[in-house]
Amino acid sequence: xxxxxxxxxRARTVRVAPSLLAADFARVGAEVAAVEQAGADWLHLDVMDxxxxxxxxxxxxxxxxxxxxxxxxxxxHLMIAPVDPFIAAFAEAGAQHIHIHIEAxxxxxxxxxxxxxxxxxxxxxxxxxxxxxxVAEVMDVADLILVMTVNPGFGGQRFITSQLNKIERLRRxxxxxxxxxxxxxxxxxxxxxxxxxxxxxxxTLVAGTSVFGKQDYRAAIDALRAPAGIAAGx
Ligand SMILES: O=C(CO)[C@H](O)[C@H](O)COP(=O)(O)O
Numbered sequence: 545x546x547x548x549x550x551x552x553x554r555a556r557t558v559r560v561a562p563s564l565l566a567a568d569f570a571r572v573g574a575e576v577a578a579v580e581q582a583g584a585d586w587l588h589l590d591v592m593d594x595x596x597x598x599x600x601x602x603x604x605x606x607x608x609x610x611x612x613x614x615x616x617x618x619x620x621h622l623m624i625a626p627v628d629p630f631i632a633a634f635a636e637a638g639a640q641h642i643h644i645h646i647e648a649x650x651x652x653x654x655x656x657x658x659x660x661x662x663x664x665x666x667x668x669x670x671x672x673x674x675x676x677x678x679v680a681e682v683m684d685v686a687d688l689i690l691v692m693t694v695n696p697g698f699g700g701q702r703f704i705t706s707q708l709n710k711i712e713r714l715r716r717x718x719x720x721x722x723x724x725x726x727x728x729x730x731x732x733x734x735x736x737x738x739x740x741x742x743x744x745x746x747x748t749l750v751a752g753t754s755v756f757g758k759q760d761y762r763a764a765i766d767a768l769r770a771p772a773g774i775a776a777g778x
Contacts, residue, residue: 694731715745
């Protein structure tokens, strides 16, 4: 079946953003280069603090070390609280996008403004238990929306189907702004769940296991894009 990404009546480009969390950390530079060669659109970088989420990953030093290795936009997902003291460090490390969680508080609107003041696109992320309406009052400053389709903290989890309705609602809210606001989905994304998300209104598929867990990264990225029948994004 072929369909337009981004919901009914809207033709959008589908992007694939491999999540470095699932890469071989002993070969991180080579992994970054490999997904760029394989046709990734963005590189997704998951930062975890062991407090906002029950896991640790990496910080701005690793992101800065990867920055010279690739031309891919760095899509940095901060699963940390508090967030404000660290925004400058991630901007300076070379992020093109920084997502913060609406649940991380306490002043998400200010945090998004701070990200933008650094010349970086500001994304708002929602956990699965958080309703779409929770981000209504930050839509004026959000450049991107990141819908967690698993509970954050770990790769390799099962996609939570109830998030599809939320993606539809968020697509309507994003379109109502009159601005082009990408909607990312993150967690348990493969060719099947990714296609469901694109039908619901998402346009950017964050994928860890379904890219780095495969032998052939190009085939994996192509398989994620294929159900939408749409070419690589910008
Ligand atoms: O944010 C994340 C976890 O908090 C990861 O980006 C996400 O889980 C992707 O991993 P996978 O595709 O393996 O589910």
